[in-house]
Amino acid sequence: MDEEEKIANFSAITGADLERARQYLGVCDGDIDSAVNLYLESGGASLDGGPARSVTPVPEPTVVDNDDDAALAERLQREENQRQPESVRERIAPRTETLVEDFGYPHYMSPSIPSRRSLPRSVFNQGPEGLPRSMHLTEAQSRLGQLFRPPFDIISNYDIDTAKIKGRDQKKWLLVNVQDVSDFQCQVLNRDFWSNEAVKETVRANFIFLQYSKDNFDGQSFLSYYPTSNFPYIAILDPRTGEEMKSWTEVPAPEDWVMSVHEFLERFSLDPKSRNPLGKMAKHKPIDHMSESEQLKFALKQSLGQDPDDSEVASDLSSVSAADSIYEDNSIEELSSSFRDKGKKKIEVIDLDDDAPIPEPEETAEDIFAAIQPVERSEPPPDPTTTTRVQIRLGDGSRKIRRFNLSDPVRNLFEYVKADFPETRGRHFQMISTDRKKLIEFLDQTIDEVGLRNAVVLLEIEEDE
Numbered sequence: 180m181d182e183e184e185k186i187a188n189f190s191a192i193t194g195a196d197l198e199r200a201r202q203y204l205g206v207c208d209g210d211i212d213s214a215v216n217l218y219l220e221s222g223g224a225s226l227d228g229g230p231a232r233s234v235t236p237v238p239e240p241t242v243v244d245n246d247d248d249a250a251l252a253e254r255l256q257r258e259e260n261q262r263q264p265e266s267v268r269e270r271i272a273p274r275t276e277t278l279v280e281d282f283g284y285p286h287y288m289s290p291s292i293p294s295r296r297s298l299p300r301s302v303f304n305q306g307p308e309g310l311p312r313s314m315h316l317t318e319a320q321s322r323l324g325q326l327f328r329p330p331f332d333i334i335s336n337y338d339i340d341t342a343k344i345k346g347r348d349q350k351k352w353l354l355v356n357v358q359d360v361s362d363f364q365c366q367v368l369n370r371d372f373w374s375n376e377a378v379k380e381t382v383r384a385n386f387i388f389l390q391y392s393k394d395n396f397d398g399q400s401f402l403s404y405y406p407t408s409n410f411p412y413i414a415i416l417d418p419r420t421g422e423e424m425k426s427w428t429e430v431p432a433p434e435d436w437v438m439s440v441h442e443f444l445e446r447f448s449l450d451p452k453s454r455n456p457l458g459k460m461a462k463h464k465p466i467d468h469m470s471e472s473e474q475l476k477f478a479l480k481q482s483l484g485q486d487p488d489d490s491e492v493a494s495d496l497s498s499v500s501a502a503d504s505i506y507e508d509n510s511i512e513e514l515s516s517s518f519r520d521k522g523k524k525k526i527e528v529i530d531l532d533d534d535a536p537i538p539e540p541e542e543t544a545e546d547i548f549a550a551i552q553p554v555e556r557s558e559p560p561p562d563p564t565t566t567t568r569v570q571i572r573l574g575d576g577s578r579k580i581r582r583f584n585l586s587d588p589v590r591n592l593f594e595y596v597k598a599d600f601p602e603t604r605g606r607h608f609q610m611i612s613t614d615r616k617k618l619i620e621f622l623d624q625t626i627d628e629v630g631l632r633n634a635v636v637l638l639e640i641e642e643d644e
Contacts, residue, residue, distance in 0.1 A: 185211050193218050202226040221255050304360045307331045327366045330373035335387045338397050346387050346418025350449040353418050354386035359393050359410040368411045368430050375433040377633050434633050438570050441613055441635040553598035558582050567632045585627040589618050608640045
């Protein structure tokens with residue numbers, strides 16, 4: 180690269196005129212990089228005593244010989260010192276801060292307390308301790324605080340990993356609610372949904388409930404595994420696998436949500452001993468289809484006055500089955516006699532005088548069921564204080580929802596089913612609540628007393644023999 184080209188490049192880079200470019204290139208022996216650095220460090224000062232190109236005013240330079248590099252360096256250093264005050268910057272003051280709070284644990288930050296402290300406390304961002312007195316709330320603000328208070332009475336203070344362990348131990352599903360404090364729909368969820376008593380009862384009985392803010396540590400950790408941009412977010416998780424089983428991204432109606440959740444609980448269970456969905460009712464095998472051993476068992480149960488499905492004598496009867504293959508016929512007969520003697524009951528002799536009342540035979544479950552007649556009634560108008568909706572579900576998954584008065588007896592459910600379900604006509608059926616109550620035993624109690632408010636009832640129809 181020739182000298183003219185270097186001068187042109189220096190001027191293009193620095194904006195200096197050609198004469199000043201020659202001066203700096205001459206001082207740096209034609210090294211364009213060194214010349215540019217020197218120009219920028221010196222603020223574009225002229226090396227022949229002319230005005231500097233820099234905007235910052237500098238003292239008038241001392242005229243020196245362009246060839247004296249040592250004098251030039253000394254002059255530039257002196258000018259730099261004159262532009263800066265002769266003072267030493269103060270040292271950065273040391274300070275001590277707490278990165279995480281120990282919450283009473285000296286060596287570990289408990290993840291069990293949701294970090295709602297990432298945002299300032301407000302009516303719409305409250306903690307379990309409530310709003311601090313230092314906020315000096317007005318009466319109206321205090322009422323709003325109570326109205327939009329999160330449901331701390333049902334919230335479990337766990338991080339998601341701890342909650343999974345608790346869920347597996349207690350055989351409960353995880354119910355997670357992630358909120359955006361700045362979204363008013365999340366506040367509506369606290370005000371109208373989580374405050375509903377039916378919702379709270381369902382959550383307490385079946386779930387470990389977690390509520391996170393999307394801005395705190397637990398919320399961000401949860402969203403890294405279950406990403407969503409729609410809030411409020413509600414989901415049911417399997418504590419064993421972490422799988423999202425069901426989710427909502429809008430504020431649901433409490434009654435609809437409760438019914439939906441009970442339907443989910445009917446289909447799925449964490450208890451390996453449960454049957455989901457429920458199987459059909461047990462039926463006796465026809466006698467002519469039984470083996471000799473089964474017929475003997477059946478006869479023994481009948482002779483002992485026991486129900487053939489009663490498990491109390493199951494162990495005794497199993498010994499009879501074993502005896503069937505070991506002993507001869509006369510031995511089996513002796514066993515039968517021993518069991519018959521074991522099952523004998525004392526017989527009370529009643530003196531039938533003319534004045535003594537004759538005891539009436541006890542009414543059986545079949546008699547009670549047969550006495551219920553199909554009755555068609557008009558559905559009551561909706562009123563949350565006096566009515567409720569009951570969902571009746573069949574074994575094939577179909578369902579019907581009807582409104583009843585809370586004061587109606589359970590008998591009305593049977594009358595409605597007999598009148599409105601054609602598949603039940605002329606057939607025996609059972610109605611079972613989700614907590615395994617056989618409703619035939621509560622005919623004279625009210626729907627509210629039996630706990631059927633917003634409930635799901637399973638209708639099991641016996642097969643014809």
